[in-house]
Every structure is written in structure tokens, then in C-alpha cells.
Amino acid sequence: MGLFTSFKSALVQADRALPGRAEAMTITAPHLVLGTPITPPFPEGFERAIFAMGCFWGAERKFWTMPGVFTTAVGYAGGITPNPTYHEVCSGRTGHTEAVLVVFDPSVTNYETLLVAFFEGHDPTQGMRQGNDVGTQYRSAIYTTSPEQAAAVEKVAAAFGGSLAGAGYGPITSEMAPAGEFYYAEPYHQQYLEANPGGYCGLGGTGVSCPVGLG
Numbered sequence: 001m002g003l004f005t006s007f008k009s010a011l012v013q014a015d016r017a018l019p020g021r022a023e024a025m026t027i028t029a030p031h032l033v034l035g036t037p038i039t040p041p042f043p044e045g046f047e048r049a050i051f052a053m054g055c056f057w058g059a060e061r062k063f064w065t066m067p068g069v070f071t072t073a074v075g076y077a078g079g080i081t082p083n084p085t086y087h088e089v090c091s092g093r094t095g096h097t098e099a100v101l102v103v104f105d106p107s108v109t110n111y112e113t114l115l116v117a118f119f120e121g122h123d124p125t126q127g128m129r130q131g132n133d134v135g136t137q138y139r140s141a142i143y144t145t146s147p148e149q150a151a152a153v154e155k156v157a158a159a160f161g162g163s164l165a166g167a168g169y170g171p172i173t174s175e176m177a178p179a180g181e182f183y184y185a186e187p188y189h190q191q192y193l194e195a196n197p198g199g200y201c202g203l204g205g206t207g208v209s210c211p212v213g214l215g
Contacts, residue, residue, distance in 0.1 A: 003104035008092045008136060009135075009136070011136055017079075017081050017095055018094055019081065022119040023111055024051050024083050025183065027187060029187060029190070031071050031192035032074075032113070034071055036070055037071060039184070042070065043070065045103055045106070046104060047106050048102070048145045048179075049101075049104065050143040051063070051118045051142055052078070052097040052098060052099040052139065052140055052141035052142075052173070052175075053100070053203060054099060054129075054174050055120055055130070055138065056185065056202065057077060059122070060072050060193075061194070062121050063114070063117065064099055066104075067106050067109055068113075069102055069104050069105075072103070072191075073101045073184060073190060074099070075107070075182050075183050075184045076098075076182075076183045077096060077138075077181075077183070078175060079094045080094060081094035081095065084090045086186055089137050092135055094118055096137060096183070097175070098133050108170060109113075111148070111149055115142075115152060115153065115194060119160045121203060121206065122208050123169075124172045125169050125170045125171065125172060126140070126173065127173045131202040132157050132202060140174035141176070141177070142176050142177075143177055143179035144179060145178075153176055154176075157176065159210070160208075163210065163211060167207075171211070181197075200203075
């Protein structure tokens, strides 16, 4: 197995990760669809959720259409390298996955509703890939921002895992962990499918329904 292939199929170790940089990505434009800011500060009382479902272009579009979502942004999460670039993430040597930041109003929607959209919107059983997109940067993941979110993930994942098994799918392979740093992707990636309606979107679910009314 070649060096590049190994980084695409297994997470890079810290001592082999790229060094990154001290400067954060500069993001100034508002959300192309919602018109809201995609960087903090966000309205008081709003909550953050971070999901990875393969290519982040289609995943972001899925969430910005949902009621109660204030804003969305794409970026990189779950990795080692500080302030990575897209090309670095695609090399497999930063440890990140393509992720979506979702900021929502809990008086309009709730985290479990977002979890249902996450689980139904892709195949969470595929390991280090999603459809034709192969590599650690396409792994499925949920990064929680509170103990309450972590408890909801455990409950919904267990219920959906049973439904998947009943439909003949394997176990859920989604990474589930407390959120670390979310690094914003380059400006041209933000709301990409709105600016490029003909762009690629490999997002697709299993057809299995996630149990609802769990709360």
C-alpha cells in the first residue's frame, strides 16, 4: 500500500500530520441564501451543531433548507492540523473530515430533528468513504457541543442502528465525539451549490427511516 493510499484509508497519526499555520481562514461574506452571518457572534440562545456526511457541499444545502436553521457554513473538523487548506485535507494528512456547522434556533427546531436529517441524509455505515468519494475526509461524523447533544446522539444512533440492521445494513461507523476546533473552509466552498447549481453532490441516504418522537 502506497503512502498516499494509507492516509486515505486510515486516520493520520499526530507525528505524521501536516504542520498547518497560525492564520485562520478569512470569511466575511454573509450566507448566500439566508443572508445571515456564517461566523460568530451568533444570536444569544442559539445552538451549534457539527455534522459530516461526505462531500460538504450537498450536506450544507440539506441543512440550510430546514426550518429554524439560522445559518450554515462548511469547514473541517475532527483533525489535527491547525487551519488546514482544502488541498491539505484532501491529502488525508490533516485528520479532518469535511463538515457542516449548523446554527439553529432551539425555539423553532431541536437537535434531534437535525440528527434525523443527518442519519437519513447519507449512509452512516461506509467507514472512510461516502459513495464514490473515498478517503478519511469523507468519513461520517457527529461532533457534539454539549452533554445534552451527546446524550441525544447516543439515543438516536441506537434507534437508527436497529432500523439499519433490520434493513440489512452493517453497523453505524460514524465518528461521534465532542466538538473540537471547527476550521472554516475557503470562501468559494461556502454555499457552493447555490453559486454552482450544476455542481457535484453525492449526498444520498439509505432509504431507511430514522425513528422519531424519541424525546
